[in-house]
Amino acid sequence: MTIRIQTVAETGSTNDDVMALARKGEAEGFWLRAERQNSGRGRQGRAWDSVSGNLFTSTFVRLGQDDPPPAGLALVASLALIDAVRAFLPDDLRDAVFLKWPNDLLLDGAKLSGILLEREGDAVVVGIGVNLAQHPTGLDRPVTSLAAHAMAPAPDIFLRDLAERFAVWLTRWRTEGMASIRDCWLANAHAIGSALTVHDPASDVLEGIFDGLTDDGALRLRLADGAVRVMHAGDVFLM
Numbered sequence: 231m232t233i234r235i236q237t238v239a240e241t242g243s244t245n246d247d248v249m250a251l252a253r254k255g256e257a258e259g260f261w262l263r264a265e266r267q268n269s270g271r272g273r274q275g276r277a278w279d280s281v282s283g284n285l286f287t288s289t290f291v292r293l294g295q296d297d298p299p300p301a302g303l304a305l306v307a308s309l310a311l312i313d314a315v316r317a318f319l320p321d322d323l324r325d326a327v328f329l330k331w332p333n334d335l336l337l338d339g340a341k342l343s344g345i346l347l348e349r350e351g352d353a354v355v356v357g358i359g360v361n362l363a364q365h366p367t368g369l370d371r372p373v374t375s376l377a378a379h380a381m382a383p384a385p386d387i388f389l390r391d392l393a394e395r396f397a398v399w400l401t402r403w404r405t406e407g408m409a410s411i412r413d414c415w416l417a418n419a420h421a422i423g424s425a426l427t428v429h430d431p432a433s434d435v436l437e438g439i440f441d442g443l444t445d446d447g448a449l450r451l452r453l454a455d456g457a458v459r460v461m462h463a464g465d466v467f468l469m
Contacts, residue, residue: 231259231400233393237386240266244288245348245357252290252353261393263287263385283363284375285385289393290355291400298408300354301447304333305415306403307345307356310396311335312418315342315360317391319380329419331440331449331466337379339468340372356396362388371467412443425469426451428461437469 241247241264248262264286291303308329315335316324326338333345343360361375362382376382383391403411416422424440428451441450441458449461 231397232257233259233261233390233397235261235263235386235389235393237263237265240264240268242268243357244286245346245355248288248290248357249348249350249353249355252292252350252355256290258290258292259397261287261289261389263389265385281361281364281366283377283382283385285358285360285362285388285392287359287385287389287392288355288357289396290353293352293354294404296404298403298411299446300349302403302408302411303354303356303400304345304347305411305447306399307347307358307396308333308335309411309414309418310392310399311343311345311358311360313395313399314388314392315376318376318383318388323379329415330468331419331443332463334466337374337376340374342374342376358392360388408445408447412445412447415447416442420468427467427469429465429467430461431463 244262244264244267251260267286293300312327312329312335315327319327328336330336334341335343343358346357348355361373362385363375363377365373365375365378420440422440422442426438426440428436430436436451436459438451438453441452444450444460451459451461453459
């Protein structure tokens with residue numbers, strides 16, 4: 231796969247732009263980075279703040295007939311992202327980075343980045359935002375930036391590293407299958423048995439412990455009575 235990166239000064243949403251290019255036949259390996267987004271969004275329609283010096287980027291995967299289930303691409307993106315973040319952290323902080331289902335990366339317990347996947351036909355657009363230089367304040371959960379812990383790289387330098395790692399994990403997803411990717415994700419996530427609160431799409435609040443992932447990457451939540459709920463979407467909070 232040939233990696234091609236384009237940077238624009240400003241756009242509404244890199245996901246929207248990349249989705250349009252995918253419809254027109256753009257090949258895999260293309261990444262779009264915006265220095266600023268004025269309509270960036272996160273999961274469930276939330277706004278994603280556009281703060282100078284941070285990374286706002288999107289790419290896409292063209293699904294093939296023999297590819298594993300596309301839900302696994304959230305795990306692929308997460309693994310590429312955690313590898314890239316660790317590369318820019320000092321050794322003593324690398325163990326402080328871990329993944330939280332469905333697609334968050336936490337540093338020292340605070341959210342550092344997010345991933346948004348959207349599908350259009352045979353293309354899955356992968357949007358990634360990383361707080362490199364700054365992070366928003368006054369949110370309902372702890373948030374941090376790479377600069378709060380180490381010297382943050384420029385967004386273009388970080389993206390080049392991320393794109394190369396994404397290509398590696400994408401190849402592994404296609405050649406080794408979903409089970410291998412799931413196991414690698416679990417090895418980089420909070421421990422099985424961690425106490426969780428999950429807000430599901432119906433606004434129900436469930437409490438339980440993390441019981442791993444299903445074969446297709448859904449969350450297994452073990453409730454107090456021993457029953458296991460399989461969650462395909464929702465907001466997850468570590469207790």
